[in-house]
Amino acid sequence: MRGSKGTRGARRGRNGEAIAESINFGPLERWIGFNLRMAQEAAFQAFSRRSQEVGEGPGRFATLTLIGRNPGISQTALSLAAGRDKSSLTPVVEDLVRRGLVARKRMRDDRRTYRLNLTAAGRKTLTQLTRCARQHERNLDAIIGRRDRTRFLQILKRIAAEIE
Amino acid sequence: MRGSKGTRGARRGRNGEAIAESINFGPLERWIGFNLRMAQEAAFQAFSRRSQEVGEGPGRFATLTLIGRNPGISQTALSLAAGRDKSSLTPVVEDLVRRGLVARKRMRDDRRTYRLNLTAAGRKTLTQLTRCARQHERNLDAIIGRRDRTRFLQILKRIAAEIE
DNA sequence: TATTGTTATACTCTATAACTATA
DNA sequence: TATAGTTATAGAGTATAACAATA
Numbered sequence: 001m002r003g004s005k006g007t008r009g010a011r012r013g014r015n016g017e018a019i020a021e022s023i024n025f026g027p028l029e030r031w032i033g034f035n036l037r038m039a040q041e042a043a044f045q046a047f048s049r050r051s052q053e054v055g056e057g058p059g060r061f062a063t064l065t066l067i068g069r070n071p072g073i074s075q076t077a078l079s080l081a082a083g084r085d086k087s088s089l090t091p092v093v094e095d096l097v098r099r100g101l102v103a104r105k106r107m108r109d110d111r112r113t114y115r116l117n118l119t120a121a122g123r124k125t126l127t128q129l130t131r132c133a134r135q136h137e138r139n140l141d142a143i144i145g146r147r148d149r150t151r152f153l154q155i156l157k158r159i160a161a162e163i164e
Numbered sequence: 165m166r167g168s169k170g171t172r173g174a175r176r177g178r179n180g181e182a183i184a185e186s187i188n189f190g191p192l193e194r195w196i197g198f199n200l201r202m203a204q205e206a207a208f209q210a211f212s213r214r215s216q217e218v219g220e221g222p223g224r225f226a227t228l229t230l231i232g233r234n235p236g237i238s239q240t241a242l243s244l245a246a247g248r249d250k251s252s253l254t255p256v257v258e259d260l261v262r263r264g265l266v267a268r269k270r271m272r273d274d275r276r277t278y279r280l281n282l283t284a285a286g287r288k289t290l291t292q293l294t295r296c297a298r299q300h301e302r303n304l305d306a307i308i309g310r311r312d313r314t315r316f317l318q319i320l321k322r323i324a325a326e327i328e
Numbered sequence: 329t330a331t332t333g334t335t336a337t338a339c340t341c342t343a344t345a346a347c348t349a350t351a
Numbered sequence: 352t353a354t355a356g357t358t359a360t361a362g363a364g365t366a367t368a369a370c371a372a373t374a
Contacts, residue, residue, distance in 0.1 A: 027294070031301055032304045033301065036200075036204050038247075038324040039320040039324045040204035043197050046327045062192060065190050086332075086333065087334075087366075111332095111372080113331090114332085133195065139328070156196070156200055159206060163307065164303070223340080239355075239356065240355060240356080250356065250357095251356085253356090
């Protein structure tokens with residue numbers, strides 16, 4: 001439900017127009033899997049808009065955060081943390097290096113490995129993205145409600161860890 | 165967190181190996197947006213494995229369900245319901261028609277428009293996929309717990325409808 | 329032999345814009 | 352002019368396999 005414009009509960013199309021009430025969603029309505037996907041897409045889309053105001057794709061955020069929090073991390077460790085193949089990370093890191101957000105230097109003791117670190121510009125961009133994320137989280141919190149937040153977050157973590 | 169193998173709460177890589185505890189996820193740990201994405205990816209991946217046993221990609225499921233529940237629906241209405249551009253649906257519908265799961269015929273009164281319907285084979289495939297989905301939902305329900313399910317589902321719907 | 333990172337390649341899903349055929 | 356659907360094209364994101372350099 002990308003592009004939802006927020007009239008409570010009304011189902012809307014990509015440009016905010018109402019979808020004919022006559023559409024029957026059948027069991028999709030009550031399935032967790034389908035609604036999990038719709039919620040994630042909507043949230044991702046919303047964060048995407050914010051992050052683009054900073055000139056970054058939403059996918060860069062997790063990468064920058066992980067590098068910022070784990071200075072000197074290798075690309076392999078980074079790809080494991082992000083749950084992607086290392087080859088998927090090559091173009092991402094290359095792009096971040098090219099744009100001066102990440103510095104990469106070989107380790108002395110193992111010259112196969114690179115150490116990744118944020119540059120000053122990278123830290124600045126991460127700060128801006130973190131601000132976006134905090135605002136985004138505030139919006140999500142307002143929807144979820146304070147009382148349910150902890151429980152909701154716990155369930156999400158359990159799904160990620162336990163589903164098979 | 166794709167490929168998590170289910171040791172409760174343990175963070176694991178794509179092949180089930182433990183990720184160094186030393187990785188610092190920083191604020192990502194407590195952010196809804198990030199965990200929503202991880203949960204959705206894990207769940208989607210799990211459903212993907214199931215649906216591939218039936219020989220279908222997971223993306224076909226929602227499309228077949230919508231056509232099955234809304235016989236004679238047009239491609240434009242379908243794309244609105246799915247929240248995608250109509251051009252994104254062309255190759256999907258074409259594939260379903262080619263493989264004999266969906267029948268397409270022009271409307272008499274408006275020859276620009278097609279009516280989509282499931283064929284007998286399409287209904288059979290949908291039945292199989294629905295069985296996969298039900299098993300998948302049972303697994304999700306076991307993780308979420310009966311008491312929280314309704315609330316959890318409601319929150320997902322609210323996020324999809326209200327986030328901006 | 330095993331590991332780090334790159335390259336080549338391909339696949340899925342999606343979008344925008346221009347097009348056609350109808351209306 | 353407007354709408355239904357297609358085509359051409361592009362982009363993001365991901366994966367597998369083979370590879371070079373290094374261990």
